[in-house]
Every structure is written in structure tokens, then in C-alpha cells.
Amino acid sequence: MSEIQIKEFNTKDLEKVRQFAVTGMKFDKYVENQFALYFYSKIVAEMELKNSTIALGAYLDNELVGFVFARCNFQRLKYSNPKRNITVNFGNKLIDLFDNDDMAKTYDQANQTMLKQFMKNKPDGEITFFAVDPTIKHHGIGTRLLRALENKLHDQLIYVFTDSNCDYQFYLKKGFKTFDQINVTLDKDDQTPLTCFLLYKKI
Numbered sequence: 001m002s003e004i005q006i007k008e009f010n011t012k013d014l015e016k017v018r019q020f021a022v023t024g025m026k027f028d029k030y031v032e033n034q035f036a037l038y039f040y041s042k043i044v045a046e047m048e049l050k051n052s053t054i055a056l057g058a059y060l061d062n063e064l065v066g067f068v069f070a071r072c073n074f075q076r077l078k079y080s081n082p083k084r085n086i087t088v089n090f091g092n093k094l095i096d097l098f099d100n101d102d103m104a105k106t107y108d109q110a111n112q113t114m115l116k117q118f119m120k121n122k123p124d125g126e127i128t129f130f131a132v133d134p135t136i137k138h139h140g141i142g143t144r145l146l147r148a149l150e151n152k153l154h155d156q157l158i159y160v161f162t163d164s165n166c167d168y169q170f171y172l173k174k175g176f177k178t179f180d181q182i183n184v185t186l187d188k189d190d191q192t193p194l195t196c197f198l199l200y201k202k203i
Helices: 011-024 034-050 082-098 103-121 141-152 169-173
Strands: 004-008 054-060 063-072 125-132 157-163 177-184 194-202
Touching (some): 011 034, 011 125, 034 125, 054 141, 103 157, 103 177, 169 194
Parallel strands (some): 125 157
Antiparallel strands (some): 004 054, 054 063
């Protein structure tokens, strides 16, 4: 395998971000309609990039194989622009309109409940979006991305939202601790609860 390079994320690769999120974060488990799945994952990718101050990509032969987005307090949102802002605002309104089962709202409320308590610790920032190409495993891509992000952060308290549908154990292995967790049921036809986590680490 060629050498994997960690460098600033190229915004032209947002389509790859969308694809990784659908599979790696199991968006397809809650959105069955393919058009709705495409639209939802596209809006999430655009929104998380818009809300980030740092965006790093892992590239293999100039192809994106992983990414990490983060937001640090008091830093400029360098990926925010009028077109992306309009896309995200319009997309969020449509998601609210078609979220008939309130799955997105239920998930967000659980995260906000945990964050309200965690904010007492005065965190410096958040990992907003993190995924690796699900077809390439056991090459340390996630580890290298996280290490590169940590090299940009010094003496900072960061947090991340994750859940039991994702590889949340990865964060625990990298020194993150669990601040809180909440079980939620998102699908009325599947009563298996999903566990939402707020994890944190002092870099």
C-alpha cells in the first residue's frame, strides 16, 4: 500500500465524506428512501464542515480515505460560505419537515441534555465529524487522523458525540473518557435502544 498522507481536507471531497458517513455511521439504518438518504447525508456533511475550524483528510494516492473535522472556540469558521450556509439552512428545514418519527429531534435532544451538563467544564472545542473509508480497515487511518488533530491542539479539553451504532470504542482506546450516556429509541418498529455518548479528552 502507498503511503497515506494527512493534510488539509479538500472541500471537493465532500461527496466521499457523505459516502463514508452513510456506511460508517449507519445513516441507512434510519433513512430507507434512497433519495432521502442521499439528501440527509449530504446536508450533514455540509453542516459539519461549515461548523468546523479544522478539517483534515487522509489521502491515499490523492484519494480521500478518511477525515476528521473539529471546531475550536474563538477560531474562525474557515469553511463557512454563503452558498454552504444557504444549503444547510434550507436542508435543515426540510429535515425537520420530513422527520415524521422525530428521530433526528430525539437524537439531538439526548446530545443537548448531556452537553448542557458538560459545558460546566468549559470545553475548548469539539470533534464534529470523523469517519474512515469502511472498505479500508486495519491501516491505522483513524489513529493517524486523531494524532494529527491532537498535534494542532495543545492543553485543550475537547469532546465528541458518538453512539453505539458507531465505533465509539475507538475513542476509549485513544484515551477519551465517558462523561455521560443516554439510551434512546429512534425507530418505533425497532425497540432496540441506541446509546448516545458524550466523550471527552484533555489534549
